[in-house]
Amino acid sequence: MLGLLVVRVNRGVNLAIRDLRSSDPYVILKMEKQKLKTRVIKHNINPVWNEDLTLSVGDPSAPVRLEVYDKDTFSRDDPMGDAEFDIAPLVEVVRMNLQNVPNGHVIKTLVPCRNNCLAEESPIYSSDGKVYQDIVLRLRNVECGEIELQLEWVNIEGSKRT
Template sequence: MADIKVNPISNALGLLRVRVKRGINLAVRDVKTSDPYVILRLGKQKLKTRVIKKSLNPEWNEDLTLCVTDPNEPVKLYVYDHDTFSLDDKMGDAEFEIRPFLDAVNMRLEGLPNGTVITKVKPNRKNCIAEESCIVWNEGKVIQNMFLRLRNVECGEIELQLQWIDLPSSKAL
């Protein structure tokens, strides 16, 4: 009798590509600098950028792709300082809702001029957005650029860009 394999992607809504662009004014955790990296979590998924050595303003420009099954679950972000001989130091955390982005994707827009603003997400007490974030149409795709202010730390922001990837077999949003 053959084993039945459950495909976790079968109940996926699609893929969220998160480009971790850069860190801005991150906290010092090693004498005068830090060796930062970012961890993204969505549900049980956990993805990590590479470590940037000796930088408080690191540029990752790294794409991390999460499988979205629940549009109401926030993406959580953690920044750490890599240490060789001890536990890595926390450098702050943040989270953001993907619902406004998914609502824009779900509009199924076509043929708009590049740079058309679909909607805006304003900073408030419940989110970590540092400044107004625009969800825009660019080259046939819905894109959201955002700056997240890190919590539980003295300073620091992370710049991200979101992009949606439809799966051929995915459920509609």
């Protein structure tokens, strides 16, 4: 294992309506064989989770898949879109020598393109010796919706050096 990826699922923006006038959304994160889930936010298409989900990373080239669902009581949960993001650029920055980089300094910026689900530019920056990435993902396979995340890399003592 190389390290841990802490994914802060901040909020959803303008998510699809799947019930009468709203939705009860939750997010699932998948990476390799891992699957983590946020809590359900009732009756809200602009939910605020502010929830941290931690994935162990063995292969930094493996994509992270995000799926959003509407929780239903008596039937299958309704899909509300999905997205994928790549953590290789974050790991690449972690591998740099960042000792003299000022807090909050943006080291790399990823731009939206056809090959990613980014809705806007995604800065990777250093703060207090840690590396972070802010991401806004445009959901696919749905009429509308975005998910805002913050990634944080955590090195593990004694693990293979990133």
